[in-house]
Amino acid sequence: MSTLPACPQCNSEFTYEDGGLYICPECAHEWSAQAAAESGADGAKVYRDAVGNVLQDGDTVTVIKDLKLKGSGGVVKVGTKVKNIRLVDSDHDIDCKIDGFGAMSLKSEFVKKV
Secondary structure, eight states: OOOSOOOTTTOOSOOEEETTEEEOTTTOOEEEHHHHHHHHHHOSOOOBOTTSOBOOTTOOEEEOSOEEOSSSSOEEOTTOEEOSOEEOSSSSOEEEEETTTEEEEEOGGGEEEO
């Protein structure tokens, strides 16, 4: 059995090593062996916003892109401030309440830490 880590992007177990890089043949994601060792040592997932800042529970973020809501015709506008976020291990990384919209989930790639 292979001791190589699974792909962090698509969780494929068919990764291979090429020099100092790990490569996923399914999604073509490449990452360094050093980054894989550091993330494996922590054990906890690190959530980052659109510009690379580390997010934590209780942070305040702003939306960096207009987000259309499914089901209702509303739009969360750019610059909307979201307070007291909660990080979850799901497809959408952030659970929050937005004034005027209620409870919803957001992806961390569409927010910036305040």
